[in-house]
Amino acid sequence: MNGTRTIAFIGLGHMGAPMARNLVGAGHRVIGYDLLPPLLAGAVEAGVEAAGSAADAAAAADVVITMLPAGRHVLGLYKDEGLLAAARPGTLFIDCSTIDVADARGAHEAAAGAGMRALDAPVSGGVVGAEAGTLTFMAGGGEAEFAEAEALLAVMGKKAVHCGGPGAGQAAKICNNMILGISMLAVSEAFVLGESLGLSHQALFDVASTASGQCWALTVNCPVPGPVPASPANRDHRPGFAAPLMAKDLGLAASAARAGGVQAELGLKAAELYAAYAEGAGKDRDFSGIVTTLREQSASTAAGDPGGA
Ligand code: NAD
Numbered sequence: 673m674n675g676t677r678t679i680a681f682i683g684l685g686h687m688g689a690p691m692a693r694n695l696v697g698a699g700h701r702v703i704g705y706d707l708l709p710p711l712l713a714g715a716v717e718a719g720v721e722a723a724g725s726a727a728d729a730a731a732a733a734d735v736v737i738t739m740l741p742a743g744r745h746v747l748g749l750y751k752d753e754g755l756l757a758a759a760r761p762g763t764l765f766i767d768c769s770t771i772d773v774a775d776a777r778g779a780h781e782a783a784a785g786a787g788m789r790a791l792d793a794p795v796s797g798g799v800v801g802a803e804a805g806t807l808t809f810m811a812g813g814g815e816a817e818f819a820e821a822e823a824l825l826a827v828m829g830k831k832a833v834h835c836g837g838p839g840a841g842q843a844a845k846i847c848n849n850m851i852l853g854i855s856m857l858a859v860s861e862a863f864v865l866g867e868s869l870g871l872s873h874q875a876l877f878d879v880a881s882t883a884s885g886q887c888w889a890l891t892v893n894c895p896v897p898g899p900v901p902a903s904p905a906n907r908d909h910r911p912g913f914a915a916p917l918m919a920k921d922l923g924l925a926a927s928a929a930r931a932g933g934v935q936a937e938l939g940l941k942a943a944e945l946y947a948a949y950a951e952g953a954g955k956d957r958d959f960s961g962i963v964t965t966l967r968e969q970s971a972s973t974a975a976g977d978p979g980g981a
Pocket residue numbers: 682683684685686687688705706707708711726739740741742745749753768769770771795796797798799913914917920
């Protein structure tokens with residue numbers, strides 16, 4: 673379906689606010705709600721209409737978009753806070769949050785049970801992509817639902833991939849980020865090893881970026897300053913893609929791997945390392961900043977402290 677839509681947008685945080693703004697900019701009517709009043713007020717300044725509750729927003733809309741922290745928030749809203757019950761039958765629910773695959777499937781089931789249609793459509797691209805309208809969406813759900821959502825996803829992003837049935841978007845998201853978490857650790861370990869062998873960052877970069885070590889973690893988000901001037905390493909690892917978000921995504925991948933009996937030793941190790949980093953030095957750093965922790969731990973070990981403390 674084309675044309676102007678009435679969209680309920682629930683969750684106007686770092687990602688949701690700019691996404692809602694872009695929908696307003698494209699001429700859609702957006703009715704917003706967030707638990708935090710200052711965020712709702714900010715969205716109103718950008719042309720979003722304020723609703724008194726999430727259910728009120730959904731009641732007036734023909735599409736409901738959620739951009740929330742985790743699965744429990746999505747399921748809580750859908751069921752306990754009456755979002756599904758308030759909407760008109762057949763309303764399309766698009767959840768763009770990054771949540772557990774099982775929760776995403778639960779959300780699809782709850783929506784279908786209430787006579788609604790649903791799509792899981794998590795994103796990649798971060799706040800910068802949300803602001804620029806250049807996100808990548810990975811969608812799970814029916815063909816018809818994806819086809820209907822495409823015009824809206826095109827306003828908020830540059831690419832939308834239909835990955836399969838319910839939960840497939842979330843599955844693609846956590847698999848991709850498991851690759852990213854592991855490859856950032858590999859690149860970071862290689863730089864620290866190179867340092868100990870007297871190899872300059874630039875020399876290792878010049879070789880690996882044009883050889884078989886080439887990957888996004890090296891060529892775009894290089895963890896050491898110098899070779900890639902735009903990478904967060906050049907600004908003291910300010911995010912970028914914050915380490916706690918990487919830890920969250922790797923945690924989702926690890927629990928899915930465990931639940932499925934999948935042999936994913938590197939993914940589980942990456943989840944463990946990022947959980948520790950995100951709780952400590954990486955709390956407000958880009959995920960590439962883990963190179964600093966690896967370097968410090970290596971120095972401690974070399975100095976004779978095997979615990980690296
Ligand atoms: P955020 O915490 O800034 O925003 C979430 C918002 O949801 C908050 O403003 C919160 O008040 C609101 N909220 C929570 N429960 C609510 C409820 N019941 N009713 C109404 N509002 C409610 O988080 P974010 O950075 O915008 O991320 C949102 C989602 O996008 C997360 O799942 C995250 O993993 C994912 N994501 C984030 C990024 C990023 O770079 N920030 C990148 C990709 C994916």
